[in-house]
Amino acid sequence: MKRDLPGMSEKVHDLVVIGGGITGACVARDAALRGLSVALLEKRDFAGATTSASSKLIHGGLRYLQNFEVGLVRESLRERRVWSNVAPHLVDPLTFLMPETSRKIKDRVVKAVGLKVYDWLAYDRNRLDDAEKSIPAHRKLGREEALALEPGLDSPALTGAMMFHDYQMYSPERLALECVLGAAEAGAMVANYAEVTGFLLEEGRVAGVRVRDAAAPKPQPEHEIAGRLVVNAAGPWADLLMGELRRALTGKGGAARSLIRSKGIHLLVRPVTKGHAVAVTGENGHFFILPWRGYSILGTTDTVYRGDPDAVHVTEKDIVNFLAVVNRGYPGAKLRRSDVLYFYCGLRPIVDSETSVREGGDADRDGGGDAYNTSRAAEIFDHEKEEGTGGIITVIGGKWTTSRSLAEKVVDLALAKLGKDPVPCATETTPTFGGAVGRFSEFKSRAVREHPELPPDIVEHLARNYGSRMGDVTALAEGDESLRARISGQFPDIAAEVVLAVRQEMALTVEDVLFRRTGLGTTGPPGAEAIRRVAEVMGAELGWDAAERAAQADIATAHFASWARTLAIVNPNSWNRRTGALWPKIEAAISRAVGPVEAAFTDGPMAATRLAAKALHEGFEQVIAIGGDGTVNEVINGFFEDGAPINPEAALAVLTSGTGRDFRRTFGIPESVEDQIERMAASEIRPIDVGRVTYVNWEGREESRYFGNIASFGLSGAT
Template sequence: MKRDLKRMSQSPLDVLFIGGGITGAAAVYDAAQRGLRAALVEKHDFGWATSAATSKLVHGGLRYLKNLEFGLVRESLRERRILELIAPHLVYPLPFLVPTYRGTSNNLPMIGAGMLLYELLSYDKARLADHERQVPSFRLLSKKTVLAEEPGVDPTGLSGGAIYYDCQMHSPDRLTLEFVLAAAGLGAQIANYAQVDSLLKENDRVVGARVRDVLSGETCEVRAPIVVNVAGPWADFVSEMALGGEKKSLIRSQGIHLIFRPVIKNHAVVLRTRGGRHFFLIPWRGLTLAGTTDTRFEGHPDEYRVSRAAVDDFIREINEVFPSAQLKFEDICWTYGGLRPIVEDETDVEVEVYKASRKYEIYDHAREDKLEGFVTVIGGKYTTSRRLAETLLDLVEKKLGRAVTPCRTARAPLPGGDFGRWRDFLTEGARRHPEIGADMLQQLSLDYGARRENVLARLADERLAKRLDERHPIPAAAAVEAVETEMAQTLQDIVWRRTGLGTTGQLDEAALAAVASLAGERLGWDAARRQREIDSVQERLATHNIAG
């Protein structure tokens, strides 16, 4: 995958996507699958913002049943199965335990009824070739069994519980990247660190964008008859460029996550704050991941950071409903957060962001604003991004005057997803590479799927075969793969969004220096640039990614 803005600017295109989160990545892939000449630009790195700030779940959204959003839940459950099918190395079942309490809406009869409906809406969940990766059915539990399964659950008022299954993402960053790689493999032109400074307009039509290379400072014009705004929390700023100062109204919800010492055993635990918001405690790489919060954010999205106050508030909420954790600020290994855009039709009406729908909206500005060639997408959830892209591309083809091409993204495996049964894939890997430790083979299989041989082939170089940090079964070869194949441009790209070395906030200085050296050799960094890259990562690690 090569980054070439000059070539992009000189190429005839059918559609240009602005924004490289999961929505943009899925959309440019669908466009390329349909034979469209597609391009995508992202002002930072792929999936660096909202798409990276998820709870690392692919789920139907059990709580949306309470809002009677049956269509959204059904769509999400169908898409959960599809993501298991096309990216089985990155999406797999995870058990969830829901404790129930007397005198609350989380009582056993209510949860049991919800589980039954959830099961009915996921009627096609068994349609997977690998039967071992199928999502099991739910079961109700007694109080005694709940405490045996998860001893940390608060026993006060506990009446029982339930275990049900949804799916976990091994890495949302790498799943987003899989869509980008798939699109590039089909001929789409892709560039990260490419910021849209303005839109090109002719009469009442958007015909492209003026794009600045953030790395070099050079600018170019990228022209296409259809421009799609998939900029997530920045969507209103992009639409403002098209509408001459008017913004498509949206609000932004901030959600933070905390990673800390393990306080649960084998399940994700579903909890409810005293204020009525649900959140999860999730097993994550030997630690516990807690998320998410959901509060309105005021300010420019470029300025968003996780605040100490938000962390302290969440710690308090966790301790109130899961007191056995006895969580303190000093226990936090890492934090991350992001902004979710929500449509707000009436700007003078306050929206309670937790209760706001996760449905998406696609705005054809030819209909809304008499402006041709421009489409904006707002809202949605990671799980349904592929389906959103399918709906979006149907509209794009119609606007191009083409017959709508049948979508194939629900059946075609992503680049790492074509390997058959997971158990057989691991067994074959161990047979072919007995010199590789089981933990490293597992890690590379999860990270790359069928593409793991690209990384394993690099291990013939002794320098690249070494682990970067003994706490992580990740070889130096993964950093080289990130630069040479996956368009990583900065040390942060490699550490967080390609290798996952920084995911838990645990990374030593020697590993950081080794990655900077490998990347610098290939990206032409001098000593000063290497040090700046190291400093930027160390600053985030030292503060646990918390502002101030």
């Protein structure tokens, strides 16, 4: 798979596909297998956004039955089976337990009927090439049996559990990449880091796209890629491209279809269950606890996001509040902030409709409503039919599981619009790029026997990640002992994978390798040495000098640095100067409880205000005020500027160590520092009221100050 934008620009392609997520990858693969000439363009890296930010499930959509979306559920269940057949090395059965706590007959009957319908709709679930991937129908468990399987379910209200089954991906990124590789193998031209900046128009018809080569040195060149038909499969950016097209045609912005962008976060934590997935009904829908690679994934939230899709990220508020939801819904988890090893988020593109969003919450950039009950059905928008603009189709919405069948419909329409004879879709039965393994357990055992030079855990990893193409990796490793070496002692990934990623899989950055080729970075920071080694191997392949290798390593390292940076503002003179003396111990305790913190020390009146304001402007999202009431109120003042919050998402934590500590008593905060830190680790972020007092200062000017619990003047401090 070679990246060649100049060569791509020399041809007129039948199909130009915008978006290298799973939808675009499936469209490109399907079209190429049906004989169309295809160009696939991705603004970042393949599978670099929504596709990789998933719960890693291939599922039938049980909860969609509550919206009576029987057709979507049936399609999802069929596609669940298809993915298991065409990519058996990357898709495995997963057993779920759904705890039952309601004693109402109606609730229990509804759940039982829903699962029965789910089984009926999955009547063909075991028509599989690999019988070991078979899954049984659901069954009901009594309380004792449920607790024997998962003791963490224990609660006074538990009456039993329902057991059902879906599938899980070993690596969504690799599965999507295999679709891209399969498209290229079938003749498609593909390019990552190729951002579409505009459309080529001929007599009011779309005739291609303009593309900026985002991987080239500045000034980055643009290329014109001509196509008889353009497919906009840009996911959360699809409506923005529609708006750009309308602006180019009419001079007016706005898309013919708008998207709801639903933000979903996931947290990777220590193992919480004994190997089963748990589906829990929470306060605003359900959440999952999913076993994955020896860890647990907590997912997911479903809040409407109204900001720039390029700027979406996980906030400290997201993390702390979601942990609180999980701990309330599954008390056996007993999770603390320090248990979060890694976190990620993405935007689900959902077709907008007048009644699709359940309003609630703050109408801010990150939660103007709840998208939980919104349909995941997709829409194929034919611009020529709907608004008279030929040469383009836009795909909106959809879900991971149904991406293949959605692509089939898109290519069916494309063939008709291109005036070509119908060609049957082949992707339902054609294995993905590494999917021709037969029964996976036998393939894995055979691979271990054939490669005695490699430890079994490395062979199993290669079989999982590359399937029938693992020989591409072992061939590199056979001739070079250094390429057989592990990247890091704690991982099975070897250096040959990095070489393959560069030579055959279009990896251009260290992040591409860590997150979307090897998975080294998907379970948390792999360590500085592993990142340095990846940069070293890539640098040898791509001709990077020492400065570029270091820069690439720094960028990858920064990926693991929390956006939710925490600053502790410490008044060392509080608590009769004991705070300063005890700070090293306090810092260590806070770091164990909530993660790493940076510290800044006050050195006079209003210093805490200045430090807090500076921190919020620099992107810190949590500030811990450590001192007495005066310090706390000064920090509160630093949260505001020109009468408004500097960052509405920022959170305040308080560790009171002053002499008066009225704030502590007002809010029921424990007295001991140790108990306060424990509460900080386990608490949920909640709003508090803040007052503002306006007064005339000594110079005769009017000023305002904010206060959290008390405002006073005169001799109150000494009274």
